[in-house]
Amino acid sequence: MAAVRFIARLDVKGPNLVKGVHLEGLRVLGKPEDFARHYYENGIDELIFMDVVASLYGRNSLLDIIRKTSSEIFIPLSVGGGLRSIEDIRAVLAAGADKVCLNTAAIANPELVREASRCFGSSTIVVSIEAIRQPDGSYEAYTDNGRQKTGVEAVGWARRAAELGAGEIMITSVDREGTGQGYDLALTKSVASAVDIPVIACGGAGRKEHVGDAVTQGWANAVGVASLLHYNVLDVVGGTGSYEEEGNIEYLKGRRGFSHVERSSLGEIKEYLRGLGLECR
Template sequence: MEAAPQRIYPELSAGNMNIRLIARLDVKLQHLIKGVQMEGWRKMGNPGERAKLYYHQGADELLYMDVVASLYERNNLTDIVREVAQEAFVPITVGGGIGDLKSAKQLLDVGADKVAVNTAATKRPAILQEISDTYGSQAMVLSIEAKRLPQGGWEAMTDNGRNHTGLDVVRWAVKGAELGAGEILITSIDRDGTMKGMDTELIEAVTREVDIPVIASGGAAVGTHATEAVRSGATAVAFAKALHSDSTDFGKLRQELQRVGIPVRTPKKVVVGV
């Protein structure tokens, strides 16, 4: 199977050590949604238009997650990704319902640069290596939903925190890297949608054991939260609810990180309120 053509982003090359600021867009049946701890979802707007807005604000990447894809056993974001990829020239990652090479190819063919796999990988870890071998590790993101355990540590969950896997998050992250994942998206279920800050202990525990980039997600609302995640080892930070509710934007976030000396990309043009 031939690899899908890749879009090239010189400013965001592998050798660039800038911290990446990512817009995360969770989608349910064509609606941008957001909840708290992956429950109580509310509609937050149009996922295509919001992505374009974040691109013009200076987002380094866009992350789309189809939150009901595993339920329906297919990803429904192809039309949205195709539309956004024609106007937003930053890397696009898409997750949800990706269980084989065919489903990965469908998304890469319409403009996605990476695919994020969670549920299918916990059931058949070989899918990580298959996608990595076919399209390159840079296109393979292991998505992990982490739930803190009362006795300590975290369990990897699936289906938006509904289903238990019995997998230890840190050990699963290490295994995923060994199987060819080029990046790990670690989402704290406990902090998701709270806008009260990220689980820095979780971020530290994962980044300490893997040598591939880690995207931290869950709880970020202001630049201080991103700073804490970066200092805990994250190389990228995903924002969702704070963006969708217009309580911040990428211009403000980038300025806050620059103020404390964290290296971030300087967009050629940042437009707020497009």
């Protein structure tokens, strides 16, 4: 079995790294390239760039950030957010990404998953599912950063995406995202036991114990982390340069602590997991 994979999830808006709560209320934290380099140098296993405003081809576009990052980091890099077609996927891969995450376009047109996995190989295609728990206990897939209902049941969609040729499922609990309350373990385990392909748990990590739970109780193969690491490295790499162009920079000016997470370094988290008998790189 492969080691637990730590994936730093970098939400990108224009030229900036941002972070919200429930995927909303985005704060600017710094430059994605700086955070990416820092995580690479400190032993992160993989990076995901999520373009929260889906601006693939604009000025200062995601493609520029991918090009810059992928020429100086030598670990897998995934990119998602607003990819709608085979051409979009090709453009992102040509800029140096190793994998793409599909959400909105895949739900609108599941055949895109089949076509993309035939074209680029299954292991290149990650289907990202952003789920919200419903009053009856089921989970529904949402799109547009958790704003748009789809009527699609999340676990069934994961199974179908795997049949269509997805190589991995990334499951995000919108309810937990940015809250630091821990991954939704029931959701993660439902998806992990429904599919034979690896599952990445996302949304909610606020303490190192949460990461351990995602693997031992949620059966996640990989964990996406953002706040848990971002706020810890802000002092090292955050808040340099100019930020007039985009987003809410009040947080960077004030630098009040972020109380929802217990700041941790990657080394501390890995040490904790090894103590649980889990293999880490």
